Amino acid sequence: MDDVPWLDRTQLRAWVRLVAVLELLPGVLDAQLRRDAGLTHFEYYVLAILSESDERTLRMSELARLTNATPPRLSHVVRRLEDRGLVERLPCPSDARSTNAHLTEAGWKKVVEAAPGHVRTVREHVIDALSGEQVDQLAAVSEAILGRLDPSGEMAATYRRFDEEPGATSSASG
Amino acid sequence: MDDVPWLDRTQLRAWVRLVAVLELLPGVLDAQLRRDAGLTHFEYYVLAILSESDERTLRMSELARLTNATPPRLSHVVRRLEDRGLVERLPCPSDARSTNAHLTEAGWKKVVEAAPGHVRTVREHVIDALSGEQVDQLAAVSEAILGRLDPSGEMAATYRRFDEEPGATSSASG
DNA sequence: ACAAGACGCTTGTTTCTACAACTATTCCCG
C-alpha cells in the first residue's frame, strides 16, 4: 500500500455523499417494491431485463452477466421466481449445458403491474430532485465510473440499452 | 398508482447508469476490504465513524442513525466486532437503557491499517475517473438526492462531516 | 475416438440482514 494520495476536501465531500446514497437508496427501492409487488429490487431487475429481451428469454449466463449476479445467486433467485410462476426454465436446444430463463405471462403481468410504482419512487427520490442539467451530469458521471467498475463492459448492454435513437417497442424499464 | 409520468430518454439514461453503479460499486468495495482487511464495507464504515467520534465512542442509537442501520442489524454487527476485539460495549453512565460502543486500540489500528487500501480503491474506481468539475457535480447531485432520501437529516452528520472550513485533527475517513 | 480440460449451472454451507417479539429502563401525568 505504498503512499496513496489522500482525498482532498472536495473529493471527500463527493465521496461521503455517494456512500450515503449507496447506503440509503437500495433500501428505499427494496422497501417500495417489496411492499407493493412482493419483489426485491434485484428480482424486479431480473424480470425487467427479461421483459425487454428477445422472446422474453435469456440464457442464464447472459442474464447473470447483464445483472452482475454470480451464477449461484442467479440460480437461487430464478428458482424462487420459478416457484412463484413468474419465470420458467427450459433446456437450451443448442447447448444442453445451458438453461434458458423465460418470462411467463404471469411474470410479464407482474412487471407491468409493478413498473408504475417503481417509476414513481425513482422520480420522487432521484429524478425529480435534480435539474435537467443535473440529470445529464449524473448520466455522464455514472458512465465515467462504470468505465472503471465494468471495464470489459459486461453490464454495458444493460445500462446502454436506451442510447439509440428512435427506440422500438420498449417495455417496462428501470 | 394513478398516472405516473414515465421517464424520458435522458432520464432513463441517467437512471439505468445509476442503477448499474448501485449494483457494482458495493461489491467492489466489499471485495477489497474483505480481502485486505477482513471487513465488510459496512463494518469498516462503523469503525470509521467511531474513529472520528469524541472519545471514539458513540451510543448505539446514535451509531445506528449515522450508519442508517436498523437497531438489530447494528447490534449484531457490533457484537461480531466485539468478538474480534475491535469494539467494546460499555453501559452508558447517564442512561442505563443505553449502551456505548467504543473503538478499542486494536480497532483503531485496524482502521488505520485498512484506510489506505480503501482510499486507493475509491480513487481507482470513482474519483480518478472524474474531472474536478465532475467531482463537484457528483457532490451536488448526491446532496440533492439525499435531500429526498434522508429528509429529516438522520445521516446528515455523516455526509456533511467535512463541510466546515479548517478541519481539526481528522482521522481515517471513507 | 477418447481423454483432459473448460464451460454452464446447480446444490450445500455459512454468513449476514430484516422482521418480530421480548426485557429493562426512563418519562409522563394524574
Added chain:
DNA sequence: CGGGAATAGTTGTAGAAACAAGCGTCTTGT
C-alpha cells in the same frame, strides 16, 4: 408516588447472498 407509554437495546428466526464444491455437457488435441 404509581401505572401506562415510550425509549434503548438484545435475541430468535426466517429469508437472501457469498463462497466452495459438485455434476453433466461440450470442446480440443492427438
